[in-house]
Amino acid sequence: MHIPDGYLGPQTYIPLYGVSVGFWAIAQKKLKKQLSLKHVPYLAMAAAFSFLIMMFNVPIPGGTTGHAVGAGIIAILLGPWTAVLAVSVVLIIQALLFGDGGITAVGANCFNMAVAMPFVSYGVFKLIKGKARGEVRLAVAAFLSGYLGLVVAALLTAVEFGIQPLIATGADGRPLYAPYPLSVAIPAMALEHLFPFGIVEGLVTMLLLKYFLKHEPDLVYGLSGPSAAKS
Amino acid sequence: MTTFQKKLWTGLLIMALLTPLGILLPEKFGAEEAWGEWGKEKLQKLLGYVPEGLRKLADLWRAPIPDYNFGGEGASMAIQIISYIVSGLLGIAICAFVVYMLSRFMARHGK
Numbered sequence: 160m161h162i163p164d165g166y167l168g169p170q171t172y173i174p175l176y177g178v179s180v181g182f183w184a185i186a187q188k189k190l191k192k193q194l195s196l197k198h199v200p201y202l203a204m205a206a207a208f209s210f211l212i213m214m215f216n217v218p219i220p221g222g223t224t225g226h227a228v229g230a231g232i233i234a235i236l237l238g239p240w241t242a243v244l245a246v247s248v249v250l251i252i253q254a255l256l257f258g259d260g261g262i263t264a265v266g267a268n269c270f271n272m273a274v275a276m277p278f279v280s281y282g283v284f285k286l287i288k289g290k291a292r293g294e295v296r297l298a299v300a301a302f303l304s305g306y307l308g309l310v311v312a313a314l315l316t317a318v319e320f321g322i323q324p325l326i327a328t329g330a331d332g333r334p335l336y337a338p339y340p341l342s343v344a345i346p347a348m349a350l351e352h353l354f355p356f357g358i359v360e361g362l363v364t365m366l367l368l369k370y371f372l373k374h375e376p377d378l379v380y381g382l383s384g385p386s387a388a389k390s
Numbered sequence: 391m392t393t394f395q396k397k398l399w400t401g402l403l404i405m406a407l408l409t410p411l412g413i414l415l416p417e418k419f420g421a422e423e424a425w426g427e428w429g430k431e432k433l434q435k436l437l438g439y440v441p442e443g444l445r446k447l448a449d450l451w452r453a454p455i456p457d458y459n460f461g462g463e464g465a466s467m468a469i470q471i472i473s474y475i476v477s478g479l480l481g482i483a484i485c486a487f488v489v490y491m492l493s494r495f496m497a498r499h500g501k
Contacts, residue, residue, distance in 0.1 A: 165444035207482035218421030258453030335443030
């Protein structure tokens with residue numbers, strides 16, 4: 160899901176830089192208010208985790224590969240604004256150091272995976288969990304949180320790819336940037352993320368939440384809201 | 391560092407050592423790059439041309455360790471595996487350090 164350089168034209172990547180920078184500014188403000196020093200080591204680990212989980216490419220036999228992002232579980236454990244910060248840093252380092260995702264596409268990639276994904280995941284988790292505390296309910300909420308978060312991020316990526324031929328074509332009528340229209344990009348990206356990549360993200364989210372509930376339940380932001388991060 | 395945090399870091403280090411699965415499994419199952427992340431040669435094959443704007447932007451940035459691989463495109467699987475683990479360790483060290491510094495600053499100076 161890391162859009163490389165050249166797949167998005169400036170009409171797309173510049174506005175998305177603007178959106179991501181806006182979210183970074185808000186995240187910085189929110190975290191200055193909410194964040195306590197005892198959470199700092201966990202933020203560092205969250206970033207490390209997100210970096211590593213993205214290295215585990217999941218193959219579709221004879222097809223493409225994809226991977227989980229980890230933004231959902233970070234949002235549940237440490238809050239969505241924390242996830243914005245941690246995953247954005249990861250994506251920027253992946254682009255700069257490892258050429259995974261383009262420099263021009265940093266805004267787009269951060270918007271998809273470090274902004275939209277954590278907020279969708281966090282919203283889904285809160286919505287499904289409701290006021291319940293049952294183990295099964297929490298497991299279902301966590302699974303769907305990761306699953307839908309990744310699927311939405313993939314769909315946004317597909318839309319950004321798919322609008323390129325509509326926005327910019329050369330004198331010969333050929334697309335200047337990502338060549339495939341929405342009708343190709345959306346089904347391709349949606350299907351592979353509905354299965355299997357989204358399932359992997361859902362399982363990772365569910366199992367890690369279970370682990371934290373067992374060992375350090377007080378840490379889990381999504382069960383207590385912002386007050387936990389203040390304490 | 392608390393015992394729980396030590397446990398988590400141990401888990402992360404084990405994860406880093408296991409990252410080569412992320413290149414070995416795709417190799418074994420004949421899976422190629424992610425959708426929409428093709429290089430110029432692959433696009434030439436897929437489309438019969440390389441989009442003009444894409445060609446201009448594609449090589450804008452030369453990453454020091456492209457594709458988490460020190461050995462370049464023709465590297466043997468052994469080199470790729472070692473590169474991948476080293477990249478994973480390097481990546482988590484840098485990510486953790488940057489996020490640690492940023493968040494420590496915010497936690498200290500926001501109240």
